Amino acid sequence: MRQYEMYELTFKGAEPEGSFAEAAPDAVFRCNGEEKAVKGFYAGNGVYKVRFLPEQAGSYSWKVTGMVEQEGTAICESAAAAPDGGPAAAGMGRGVVRAEGMSFRYEDGAWFYPFGTTVYALIHQEDRLAAETMASLKSAPFNKVRFCVFPKHYDFNHNEPPYYAFEKREDGSWDVNRPCCAFWERLEEILVQLGKIGIQADLILFHPYDRWGFASMSQEDNLIYLDYLLRRLAAYPNVWWSLANEYDLCTAKSIRDWEEIEDFVAENDPYRHLLSNHNCFQNWDFTRPNVTHACIQSRALNRVSDWRRRYQKPVVVDECCYEGNIRHIWGSISGREMTNRFWRVVTMGGYCTHGETLLEKDASREEVLWWSKGGRLKGESPARIAFLRKIVEELPGPIEPVDSWIVKILRMSGEEKEQLSRQAEPFVKAMLRLGDEMAEFADGEFVCQGHCGEEAYLTFYDKRTCGEDVLELPEAHSYRVELIDTWGMNRTVLLEKASGRTELELPGREGMAVLAVKTE
Amino acid sequence: MRQYEMYELTFKGAEPEGSFAEAAPDAVFRCNGEEKAVKGFYAGNGVYKVRFLPEQAGSYSWKVTGMVEQEGTAICESAAAAPDGGPAAAGMGRGVVRAEGMSFRYEDGAWFYPFGTTVYALIHQEDRLAAETMASLKSAPFNKVRFCVFPKHYDFNHNEPPYYAFEKREDGSWDVNRPCCAFWERLEEILVQLGKIGIQADLILFHPYDRWGFASMSQEDNLIYLDYLLRRLAAYPNVWWSLANEYDLCTAKSIRDWEEIEDFVAENDPYRHLLSNHNCFQNWDFTRPNVTHACIQSRALNRVSDWRRRYQKPVVVDECCYEGNIRHIWGSISGREMTNRFWRVVTMGGYCTHGETLLEKDASREEVLWWSKGGRLKGESPARIAFLRKIVEELPGPIEPVDSWIVKILRMSGEEKEQLSRQAEPFVKAMLRLGDEMAEFADGEFVCQGHCGEEAYLTFYDKRTCGEDVLELPEAHSYRVELIDTWGMNRTVLLEKASGRTELELPGREGMAVLAVKTE
Secondary structure, eight states, rough: OOSOOOEEEEEEOOSSSSSSSSSOEEEEETTTTTTEEEOOOEETTTTTEEEEEOSSOEEEEEEESSOOOOOEEEHHHHHGOOOSHHHHHTTTTTHHHHHHTTTTTTSSSSSOOOEEETTTGOEEEEEHHHHHHHHHTTTTSOSSSEEEESSEEEEEEOOOSSOSSSEOOTSOOOOOOOEOOOHHHHHHHHHHHHHTTTTTEEEEEESOOOSSSGGGGHHHHEEEEEEEHHHHHHOOOOOOEEEEEEGGGGGTTTHHHHHHHHHOOOEEEETOOEEEEOSSOOOOTTSSTTTTSSEEOOOOOHHHHHHHHHHHHHHEESSSSSOOSSSGGOOBBBBHHHHHHHHHHTTTOOOOEEOOOOOOTTTTTTOOOOTTTTTOOOOOOHHHHHHHHHHHHSSSOOOOOOOOHHHHHHHHHHHHHHHHHHHHHHHHHHTTTTTTTHHHHTTTTOOOEEETTTEEEEEEEEOOOOOOEEEEEETTEEEEEEEETTTEEEEEEEEEEEOOOEEEEEEOOOEEEEEEEOOO | OBTSSSSSEEEOOOOOOSSSOOOOOOEEEETTEEEEEEEEEEEEETTTEEEEEESSOOEEEEEEEEOOOEEEEEBOOOOGGOOHHHHHHHHTTSSSSSEETEEEEEESSSOOOOOEEEEGGGGGGGGHHHHHHHHHHHTTTSSSSEEEOOOOOOBOOOOSSOOOOOOOOTTSSSEEEOOOOHHHHHHHHHHHHHHHHTOEEEEEEEEEEOSSGGGOOOOHHHHHHHHHHHEEEETSTEEEEEEEEEEEGGGTHHHHHHHHHHHHHHHHHHTTTOOEEOOSSSSOOOTTTTTSEEEESSOOGGGGGHHHHHSSSOEEEEOOOOOEEEEEEEGOOOHHHHHHHHHHHHHTTTTEEEEEOOOOOOOTTOOOOTTTTOOOOOSHHHHHHHHHHHHHHHSSSOOOOOOOHHHHHTTTTTTHHHHHHHHOOOHHHHHHHTTTTHHHHTOOOOOEEETTTEEEEEEEEEEOOOOOEEEEEETTSSSSEEEEEEETTEEEEEEEEEEEEEEEEOOOTTTTTEEEEEOO
């Protein structure tokens, strides 16, 4: 047993008499006077398993009752004792990622800044292709992958998957009481492989793009499926629960159904993994207590700091269009634009997710688009996202947005505005006259500027081509100021000891960024 | 006398005893039983002038009374009788531009599509520089220039102008009763020069960037100034009245003052030239009856079709940032971005205005930025704007926006939505559930697509890099479909006889546009 790693107990027993899915041995793990109850599952062929994720090192005793009866002990090694430090560096053995404020942290305290990608039908491809995807991910800049439990039926996605989550009844309908072990083992194998390369699995539990019937199961069946899934998968440290891809397109489910699903997942996950729900049109209500972070599909990226304020949770823009060349509006932005969107979101204190829909016109090749099937990454953005990720991970902590003065005023109470108008200069006074149209005005005004306390300041100039700028740095400290070419991936030191009001000479090209880091 | 051209009568008389500005001979012009009353002005040195803009050809009689007493006749030639057709092609001799629906038309019926630029302090520079500006305009793609009556005090604008609109009193204050003739003659010379090269003068009557006191004159003085200006300038066919640049930053004027100014200008202009008011933050209320078109400063260009709907008047985005490299956020977009903004606005059925704030770092050169002083155009956008203008002017009429389905739904009444939800497919049904967040969603969703009835369809792909698309053309007609490279300024015929649902193969680069024009 090792801290922050899934621990599995295996038992032989009798085949369940009724539902295979609902056969759930009870288990209790005790360590240092604390006790944790978990449930096992039936793994087929007369085998029962109990999985447990030890969150602290020490001496454990365990007891299993119900379908199988057994007890034992185990010594749990501390994650810190990793011999070579390798796995920890790659994100392994750091425990579950949790929200803290508007950011994320591993259980061991290290910050986790999501740089996600999307491979919806990752687990529904043939072995050769799945292996190619995993190899691509190994050298890609992504530390989170969104993918679906259920197969996907959509443009460029018409293949049958190797396995389905359940067996079929004789009438052809899905029997959620008979999980298909080969399917679940394959999914788990992929979770393990992702974990080994430091990637979080943002697992999508339902989605609307379906020709098999998974999207229209009864709510009773939905909960049986989720109960089984949680007993099998919750002990993997690197899973997140994404209730849906585009919950609002799942017409078989009402909002009440989604709320029940949300409650069920939260209550039946002993480790309280990250949990959110992804929209097509309307954001899920991320203020709900079970929801750990905002998971948003949107192209209105100027809203990132509004969303932070509204939800007071980490904001992940999990879909902002994909680098691609297909006809859909969401699948045809350039690599440069994808890169810009990452920079915009990140400098406003959010996290962004990549996807790629590049279709090769060579008819001899299959239509394998990364966004759903995986395979090779062909786009221009991943190298730039890697470059950004390195910069972000070198910062002393998460980025908070620096709001423009107009956004600050927009957020003032009537009383604060009143007070300001008494002392303000004409420019601000004029702005204070604005009513509802202020929000409209602010729409065009967002700045992409973030900071880590007084430790670092990061500005993305985006489309701006200014040849000079002024940085307002604290007087009390000294900063190294670097010019960053976000597309060319170069960094140049502009000033070594900047402090206070700092004039910058800039090259006046699109895609510039400036980073100031405190040196003393 | 020539139709659509300013006709001037000059009289010697006694110097006015009181205000020079208010000395206003009355005049009446009669033609074909119609009568038009106008007022003259005192031009200095014992000279009175009466200016008249004949809007129809024919035999006129006129009578002047008041400061001078005289009458006479004149034959007004028809504009259509222009011997070489040259001036008409250049926009000369076509009469006043007026709003029609959400577009503009010359009085002779020809469409006028504004492609504006901005040279705020055009008339406040030395002769050499003003001449250079006029030479630049001659070969530039612009048919409208925004400039101020009063000089401008701002960054890069600290020179004293050659003349001011009024003489000073002994105490140093401006005496609006004593117009400075040299100033007004110079302004008129520029109006005439602009007219000769087919350029409309979007004359800015007030603005806040002032160190001389013009922005803080009493309202009484404001109206004396306007009265004089209208009697002098209203007979020039190519003037538009822009009440202000950034009215909402003019802290000396209340909204009530602006309304009075607006009424005054409208009532005292015998020709009812185009009239609007330009904002910094909050749009002027363009629904007011005197206002002929929306004149907007904004960067939220996705709102163009909303503004059309809200105001039901032509929408001119008269400030959307400038191609430049200065530190201000509004003065540092790339030429490429300026080009894109023109395409966005134009394909959504609006009109866009250029400006340039490129600062040459060569210290040996003066700081002459086009946006305020004129001089040479240095940017990359004018050539592309010329290319766009040619395309637009070849269209059979003004562009109406094609709204995306989401915008269409957004604008439905509750009843219409109810009706649609009964028959709609899941995708649309889900969207219909959206409340307030729908507008937020739509923000990221705008399409840049316009059409001229069934005659032509123009789509700007902007950041989209799709390798294919589908055009839904009417079945009944046949269209030539061209691919346009908006930056490279190339046009390639993709299809000669397209009709109905048309599949397009596209190069998948940023900045593509597609134009389909009916050929039979």
